[in-house]
Amino acid sequence: MNLKIKKVTLLPWLFLAIPLTMYIIWVIFPVLQSLFFSLTSRDSIMYGQKKFIGFGNFARLFQDPQFHLALKNNFIWLVFFVALPIPLGLAVAMFFNQDFGGARIYKTLFYIPMTLSFAVIGTIWAWIYHPDFGVLNTFLRAIGWQSAAKQWLGDRRYMTIALVMVGVWRQVPYVMILYLAGLKNIPEELVEASMIDGATWGQRFRRIIIPLLAPATTIAVTISIIDSLRAFDIVYVMTNTKARAAEVLSSYMYSSAFHYQDYGYGSAIAVIQFMITLGFIMVYVNSSLKNEVQR
Template sequence: MKKIKTMLTPWLFLALPLLMYFVWVILPVFQSLLFSLTYRESILTQAKFVGLANFVRLFQDPQFYLALKNNSVWLTCFVLIPIPLGLAVAVLFNTDCRGTNVYKTVFYIPMTLSFTVIGTIWAWIYLPEYGILNVFLRSIGLGSLTRQWLGDKRYMTGALVAVGVWRQIPYIMILYLAGLKNVPSELIEAALIDGANFRQRFIKVILPLLAPATVMAVTISIIDSLRSFDAIYVLTSTKARAAEVLSTYMYTSAFNYQDYGYGSAIAVIQFTITLTFILIYVNKSLNKEIQN
């Protein structure tokens, strides 16, 4: 009896969190999959089963491919920009010099702000006439480079990606700072004794030991790029079709046009892409644990 009680106690504590996870995460996934196979004219009408018709329509939709292309831009920029910059900032701040804690806090501030606040700040920065960016360009004689950053479809995606990258860099910095704390000082001292300069120490000693942090940073950046919704919603209210990504296209299809089956189909595709990257990350992590 005591053994049974011991076995059941952890599950009693886990029961409520697991129930909430099932209701708010697992169940909606299956509901989205079910809804993607249906069509309804409005939320008040009965859903009709249409099979894979929504997916067939999706793969013939130019707007879907534009959203997929924009997501690819987000993904590429999130991997190529925040990771090296976050690593550089982490290496810079990985010292015991006076004031580094203050600088770390300042750099981390963007991660503590909600995207409503961030969107408001960047909307001011991007204002065509009085925005800080265009005013700065005019002040240094580069007035020809001023743009309507959120009003011109040629620059809209780039301007939105810049907001996301700005917020992502501090997160990557924290990941690498945690990784740098696990680098044995003995190895660095041995490299110093052997006459290795900073570049050699970084490439030959530090960077290989940061491989787990790099894998995590790349995976998180990919996942964050695929769910890039907040910045686009706050800065464009999802009305800018040229800057649309899968998440915003799902939102506008389901809630603006009340095409819930089509929106669910987009959600299923996005979920599948995201799950693929998560499984790759988990597989690499498990293989590394087995090797160790």
């Protein structure tokens, strides 16, 4: 009997052994290694000069104007990633939730941006933003708005917003899918009952649909915030980290570590980014657990 109990107890751990080992090697160990590196001054990961300096890198961070700019740019990403993809994704999901001819085809076409690699997306939008023959400036000039045509990726005043719009364009389809799943879980009987009671579309939207979509909204907002904080690919592909005005935390970490060989400083930036992201993840997990308990 005891042998059977031990087998049952050990069986889950045997199944978890390989994934847990991989998780420790590829996630936990790098996190701890980055934390240790952030407390040192080094010009190489394995070799070269190394010196333990405690919190010196963090003190330097908060006096670094480029770090402040990267943090500000990440905040801009965060604001736009919540303010635009959430309502746009909901609006598109509400539209596609109706029955009409070709709905599945349109959904697939609208979801295509999520299937493209960032290299492809960056190349497409670099053409769109081209100052001379790009689609955007060509259109603006065609409708008589010559003054609105800008050097979108060459002017520090517009660079960050231009990159954020590319990220938003890719994020909206993802939010749409989340809301479509949420809309499918809303009982039709509840909506029909409200229509019989004389509720207008606006009243149904505010008092039934929005409250019942709260779990999907929580996931969409949290994922969008996390995605905004780890924005790197689009910035790297479209600027190659040479445009310092558009730098975010992840790109500044990359350039500090791999362009300037300041691995300790780059690790300190990575630790700060990790702590900020972890805070939002904890809020999301806590909210998800509360919803599960209430159910």
